Structures are given as structure tokens and as C-alpha cells.
Amino acid sequence: MLVVHTIAALRAALPVPGTCAFVPTMGNLHDGHLALVGQAAVHGLPVVVSIFVNRLQFAPHEDFDRYPRTLERDCELLRPAGCNIVFAPDEHELYPEPQTFQVHPDPALADILEGHFRPGFFTGVSTVVMKLFNAAQPRIALFGKKDYQQLMVIRRMTQQFALPIVIEAAETSRAEDGLALSSRNGYLSAAERAKATELAQALRTLAERFGDGVSPLEVLEAQAIAALTAQGWQPDYLTVRRQGDLSAPIDDDERGGAWVALGAARLGATRLIDNLEFRV
Ligand code: PAF
Secondary structure (H helix, E strand, O other): OEEEOOHHHHHHHOOOOOOOEEEEEOOOOOHHHHHHHHHHHOOOOOEEEEEOOOHHHOOOOOOOOOOOOOHHHHHHHHHHHOOOEEEOOOHHHHOOOOOOOOOOOOHHHHOOOHHHHOOOHHHHHHHHHHHHHHHHOOOEEEEEHHHHHHHHHHHHHHHHOOOOOEEEEEOOOEOOOOOEOOHHHHHOOHHHHHHOOHHHHHHHHHHHHHHHOOOOHHHHHHHHHHHHHHOOOEEEEEEEEEOOOOOOOOOOOOOOOEEEEEEEEEEOOEEEEEEEEEEO
16 A cells, blocks of 8 residues: 655656546544455455545634544554555645635525534535545445445546546444444443434434424424433434435425435534435
8 A cells, every 4th residue: 555645746656647546535444444455345446545634624713623533543544444545635735825716605505404503514515525536536435324425426527527527425334323433422421422323313303203204394303302312412404405406395295205414413512413315
């Protein structure tokens, strides 16, 4: 496994564009990332994993400074997982000057849900992913469904800019008790970790009640938020959206179709997100 730190070295290792499968990450890898790498390896192309904590997608009050940087351990995990090249640029390599050209995704998709509570987040994500795509020039790029809205934004960006890249989704990896794997789970205390599955449970209940078709969505959302708050969480949102474009249901009588329940909530100092795809 090759570890490179510059775009030039990455391009030298992959001289023909469109010949790798790419997994972008911010490092501090867990089994969910390794599952993405395993899925990437199935394509029989060299697998490139990028590790870069992207300042552009963190608000000033967020955890950019304390986000764990664990390159050596990450490389140890990636080697047996089927990764061929690790691209680990430093900030100066990726942003040698202030990144004044940025990708601003469609506000209808990017200013709702996560984007509402984390303004600018998807501009930061889209900008770095565009730059990483240009560095790696992959044929396939893999993104986890755990960051569902991110997957939708990247899909739309790839489509609108006619990038010659297939975006492949990977199912969310979960711990045995159902908690979605996330680098931020490491911030949870033991007591918080024991409660952390309550977010996924709240989404399951919301999806079931939505499917019953009895109450308007706003009522179900308010009930879900109240229930999670009573369990000691500070929810940002719990809602149901259409799969694909994340549009809200317009007519509450029209519940047939493919939906996703999405939620974000803080447990102590840690903000967790999760989602659940379902059909009615
Ligand atoms: O999902 C992530 O880890 C990040 O948002 C990504 C896609 C690597 C961009 O920094």
C-alpha cells in the first residue's frame, strides 16, 4: 500500500484518469469506512482512500481542532482492508491559498436539514469533494448512506457538472445494538454510549407512525422531538423526506412511496445523525 501526500504523487501513481475506485474520508477510521473500502475493492480497480480533515466544512464553534488525526493507525487498518493508495494531503497541499472558488450546491437540497443547522457545511463538503475528485480522477466514488444528505448532494453535483464518476452508495454499518458507526461516537461517555441507540429507535417509531397515515407529519415530528427531549437529548430535527431529492411530503394523504426518516440530535456535547429508509 502506497501512502502519498501530494496531488502530483497521486497522479504519478495513477497516470490514466478514470482508473480507480475512491473512498474519501476524514480519517479516524472505523469498521464503516473499512466496509466502504471492501465494497470499493470489489470493482477490481486500484482503491484510493483519502484522509483529510476539511476545515471548510466545520463552523468555527465545531470540532475541527479536536477531530482525531490518527494517520498511522488508519494506515494499519487500511492495508489489510484492500486499500492500494492512501492520499493524505496536508492543508497546505489541498488549500495552498484561500479557497475562494467554491462549489455552492442547490439550496433546495443543501440548505435544509443538516445544511439548516450547519450553514455552509455542504459548500465545504462539495468544494473539497470536487477537489479530491480532481486529484484522484476516479471512475467510481463511494459514500455511506449514514451521511444521507451528503450522498444526495454529491450525486447531484456529479450529475450537474457531468463528472465522469459513478457515485456508489454503501449501507450504514451499525454496532450490534444498532448504533450507526461514526467517528464522533468516540466522543460519547459510557453512559451516553448506552443511550445512543435512542436516536435510531426514535426514527423507527417516526417511520412507523408516518406509515400508519393517521397524523400530519408536523405532529409526528413534534411528538418525536418531545419524546427524544424527554430522554435527555437536544434534537435539531427528526423528519421524513422523499428518498432521492429529500423533498417534504406535500399532501399528507399521499404516503405511498420510498421515504427516509432523518434525524440529528445532541447527546451531551456530541451531535449524532442517523436515518432510516422505508417504504409505505
Ligand atoms: O463524510 C466525510 O467524511 C466527509 O464529509 C468527506 C466526504 C470526506 C469530505 O470531507
